[in-house]
Amino acid sequence: MRRLERFKxxxxxxxxVGALLLMTAPLFLSNWIIFVVAIGCAKGIxxxxxxxxxxxxxxxxxxxxxxxxxxxxxxxxxNRWNIRATLFLIPLSLLAGGGMAALTGLLLRRxxxxxxxxxxxxFSMILYTVLFKFYDVTGGTDGMRIHLTKESSSxxxxxxxxxxxxxxxxxxxxFIMSRLGYMMQAVRYNEIRVEYMGASVSKVIYxxxxxxxxxxxxxxxxxxxxxxxxxxxxxxxxxxxxxxxxAVLGGATHVLAPFLGSIVFEFVKNYAFKFSPNTWQMTxxxxxxxxxxxxxxxxxxxxxxIERKVIQWQLxxxx
Amino acid sequence: xxxxxxxxxxxxxxxxxxxxxxxxxxFIFGVLRILNVAHGSIFALGAxxxxxxxxxxxGGHYPAWLSFPILIVAALLVAVTIGxxxxxxxxxxxxxxxxxxxxxxTFALFLVLEDVIKLVWGIEPRxxxxxxxxxxxxxxxxxxxxxYPFLLTGIAFLCALLLWLVINRTWFGRQVRSVIxxxxxxxxxxxxxxxIDTFAFILGSxxxxxxxxxxxPMISVEPGIGIDVIVLAFxxxxxxxxxxxxxxxxxxxxxxxxxxxAVHLYPELExxxxxxxxxxxxxLRPKGFFGGIEVRRI
Numbered sequence: 024m025r026r027l028e029r030f031k032x033x034x035x036x037x038x039x040v041g042a043l044l045l046m047t048a049p050l051f052l053s054n055w056i057i058f059v060v061a062i063g064c065a066k067g068i069x070x071x072x073x074x075x076x077x078x079x080x081x082x083x084x085x086x087x088x089x090x091x092x093x094x095x096x097x098x099x100x101x102n103r104w105n106i107r108a109t110l111f112l113i114p115l116s117l118l119a120g121g122g123m124a125a126l127t128g129l130l131l132r133r134x135x136x137x138x139x140x141x142x143x144x145x146f147s148m149i150l151y152t153v154l155f156k157f158y159d160v161t162g163g164t165d166g167m168r169i170h171l172t173k174e175s176s177s178x179x180x181x182x183x184x185x186x187x188x189x190x191x192x193x194x195x196x197x198f199i200m201s202r203l204g205y206m207m208q209a210v211r212y213n214e215i216r217v218e219y220m221g222a223s224v225s226k227v228i229y230x231x232x233x234x235x236x237x238x239x240x241x242x243x244x245x246x247x248x249x250x251x252x253x254x255x256x257x258x259x260x261x262x263x264x265x266x267x268x269x270a271v272l273g274g275a276t277h278v279l280a281p282f283l284g285s286i287v288f289e290f291v292k293n294y295a296f297k298f299s300p301n302t303w304q305m306t307x308x309x310x311x312x313x314x315x316x317x318x319x320x321x322x323x324x325x326x327x328x329i330e331r332k333v334i335q336w337q338l339x340x341x342x
Numbered sequence: 343x344x345x346x347x348x349x350x351x352x353x354x355x356x357x358x359x360x361x362x363x364x365x366x367x368x369f370i371f372g373v374l375r376i377l378n379v380a381h382g383s384i385f386a387l388g389a390x391x392x393x394x395x396x397x398x399x400x401g402g403h404y405p406a407w408l409s410f411p412i413l414i415v416a417a418l419l420v421a422v423t424i425g426x427x428x429x430x431x432x433x434x435x436x437x438x439x440x441x442x443x444x445x446x447x448t449f450a451l452f453l454v455l456e457d458v459i460k461l462v463w464g465i466e467p468r469x470x471x472x473x474x475x476x477x478x479x480x481x482x483x484x485x486x487x488x489x490y491p492f493l494l495t496g497i498a499f500l501c502a503l504l505l506w507l508v509i510n511r512t513w514f515g516r517q518v519r520s521v522i523x524x525x526x527x528x529x530x531x532x533x534x535x536x537x538i539d540t541f542a543f544i545l546g547s548x549x550x551x552x553x554x555x556x557x558x559p560m561i562s563v564e565p566g567i568g569i570d571v572i573v574l575a576f577x578x579x580x581x582x583x584x585x586x587x588x589x590x591x592x593x594x595x596x597x598x599x600x601x602x603x604a605v606h607l608y609p610e611l612e613x614x615x616x617x618x619x620x621x622x623x624x625x626l627r628p629k630g631f632f633g634g635i636e637v638r639r640i
Contacts, residue, residue: 029375057599077442080440082441082442082445086456091590100482124603130621130625133628134624136441137377137441137584138580138584138624138628138629139470140445141377141576141580141620141624142580142621144573145617145620145624146621148573148577148613148617148619149614149618149621151613152611152613152614152617155613156520156610156611156612156613156614157610164475182368187565192409195364200576235613257344260572260573261569262394264446264449265380266450267445267446268446268449271443271446301461301465302460302461303457303623304453305453305454305456305457305458308450308451308453308457309450309454311447311449311450311452311453312432312447312450312451314433315436315443315447315450319443322457339498
């Protein structure tokens, strides 16, 4: 028992060290790495939303919808209404994502499996066509450049992203450990039994979906602030599929897994694009195939393997 | 009146084009229970192979009409090489997995194939418009219209007929229907289920590649054509009901006519109507028009 406690302590220390490293990263890492980490964290928030649904057996192929809604809400607020207060922009992106999810969720909660995936995809494509065609408001195919002020430097946005990411990790963990989170897992294994226990599957799915929509909007808003540009492709089906890709890449077993997956994904994408501009998709596809066939629990299962090794090593020291 | 006729012509032309792709997806889903994202790449491969072979063929001194059989040969080539490769090497390992795994596996294959195409044929667009101009113009109901879409409609009809005959009138089709009904019992009755899977996948891939090969003369064949196609096909099979070829035909007609109407009346809504239609149908009929009833787990 004491060994377990000591191990848990080590675990917490590792997370704390990781957080401190990220906090001090701008001191010793170059700007582009900071940027990639920020994008990785922001997209990781969206992926966490996808993962929470995946834990209930629901494949959301439409999280681009909330992602794009959050991003465009920030862009429109900055460009058209000239609102520059981050304190206002972040809740706005949250509301845009969560509000959309509260609407679509009313319909989506009736669907399961592949139909859930396809209907959510259709919703996302609807937003894509709207963003794509109504260029008076949305800037059309080119999207919109966001007019950021001088004082809101990229460093400010990095820390903003990091702090919000930590908040989301805490909330995500609370969600997974909550009654709703456990119920979601039960829904994946057997819906009818959940109903027999007296719980409402439709409510469980709806609330999880809205929560996940909030995360999608927040991630989108942060990406918009970091990149300074929004485009309709944020809602296209390839963007949606990328989120599911990263969800499986990271794994669904731990609240930190989506962030690990997302940051790794961003770095791999950047390097693949740099070294072989014509075959970067192939690299990503190849990695995904390797993960599916050889590491089906995702990258996070590697850390669990390390955990086991460490415990074995501690045991061997005792003997 | 004229607009209505043009909308109908455009819609049916688009529908026949879409049918060749969607029929394959829905057929593969019926047998293998996998929504194949890589279908878009097979379509693109068919288009490239068709454009490449036809261009090479038209370079020689052969009669130009022979380029049509060449397009069919191109589709066959793609189907019998890529089809078994995908099904035997990757898909057969994941039939038992949760739904997200097959979806992502085919997505990964889609990403890989997109770049394979770029590696093999380069990134410059290719044009083969000879077969298109060969069909000339048709005067119908007072309107002059390109002849090629009618050829496409004819081919789509032939495909539908062929698929119906294969499924309902052959020994292979009887086995396929049995596998669709119940994989385990089919296997117990002595049907070689893995072989049926492979052949069904090849047949579905052939339809997509054929669609691609016959699209090649209408468009500039360039990287990324498979990306837009696949999501349209998803809308169609969602409307028609997954696994139902007849449903795919109905879905194509609805989508084709709705899109053509939007293009002529209010172009901003061109793509919007397609997905709005899909959502509308899925709200009224959650499994699409001809989607089957699924057994719930207790």
